[in-house]
Amino acid sequence: MSVSDEFDAWAADGRDKGMEERHWHTAKHVLSRMPVEAGDTVLDLGTGSGYPLRALADTKDIGRGYGLDGAPEMARNAREYTREAGHDNIGFVVGEFGSLPFEENSIDHVVTMEAFYYSSDPHETLREVARVLRPGGTLHCAVNYYEENVHSHEWQENIAIDMTRWDAGEYRSAFREAGLAVATQDNIADGEIEIPPAARFPTDDWESREAMVERYRTYGTLLTVGVA
Template sequence: MSVSEEFDRWANEGRDKGMEERHWHTAKHALARMPVEGEARSASEHSSGDDEEPREAGDTILDLGCGSGYAGRALRETKDAGRVYGLDAAPEMVRNARSYTDDPQVGYVNGDFEHLPFAEDSIDHCFSMEAFYYAADPHAALAELHRVLRPGGTFYCAVNFFEENVHSHHWPDAVGVEMTRWSAAEYREAFRSAGFHVAAQDNVPDRETEIPPAEDFPTEDWDTREDMVERYRVYGTLLTVGVSA
């Protein structure tokens, strides 16, 4: 089954909201770190008498593999981002995301990561949570991101499926789609090859998923409490931050 078909099914079953709830544990920490310039700040700077013609107030954000669209909406609400686009390969995910907001500055499009429907140097920052590894060609996807990001723009790439997280290695079989499993070092190398400076890379722990006491193990999903602690508290989410050169 293709990625779009599988996640169309998830959207039709209402599982997009469950994804949002689980991902928010670490996504919110990554989003808080993004250097997004909001509408109010941008408008103030443009009124300083500078003769240069101002851009549209507020940064333009791309949420790559947006699912329900929660990340982009959060950046509008918390950082006053100027314009937010969410892109997803699954048409039903896009349809659901559109239904969750009436904000005219937030839009959702169906498309693939290797052919982004945006002009060169048109995006200030990109965020992707638990989606990048679904790209059919992740190197081509990074090249496309480098094309559409303005010089100095950032790509915050957050994944839970990666080489060091041994507890995620079975996910492709469980989900039924192909996924690219890179190590932290491979993410850094791929970012640099695409023209990004790697500004940061770290693991963001999930401190909100409840972990039962040791006597409750094994559970349906975990053999030992140590494994579950390692998955959520140690590996958590791998966040790689690239800056477009």
């Protein structure tokens, strides 16, 4: 199954909103760290429901936002949600991560929330990001599917498309190879998901409370920040 087909099905089932709700716990911290100034142009790769751009429009007064997604139904839903929110400075396009439909040095900041690992060629994606970013522009790449997060390894078994599972060092190396200086890299914990008391374990999803705590409070989301 293609990425487009997989996520078109998710959009049709309303799972785009479910992803938004789950990822918001850490996404809001990622977005708050972005050095976005009023009037900046921001690109969101793998935009899903479009929530990162709407949040940035609300809090950082971006001048223009572009959400790119490989799934037409995701982009259609994002347009509708954004229209309802009254943001006329945000647009959505269907496209590939490895061939961004933007001119060189035309984007101030790029963000990708829990989508980079779906890229068919992550090295090409990073080169494309470096191409479209203006000097001094940033890429904020957030992933919860990565090597150190051992609790994420089984996720590949539950999805019909190939995913890239790099470790933190591989992210840093790939950023640098693409021409992006690595500014910071750290883990953002999910401090909001409810973790039941030990007496309620095992659950349907977790053998032990310790494993659940490790997954959400320790590993959380890996954020790598690159600068053009």
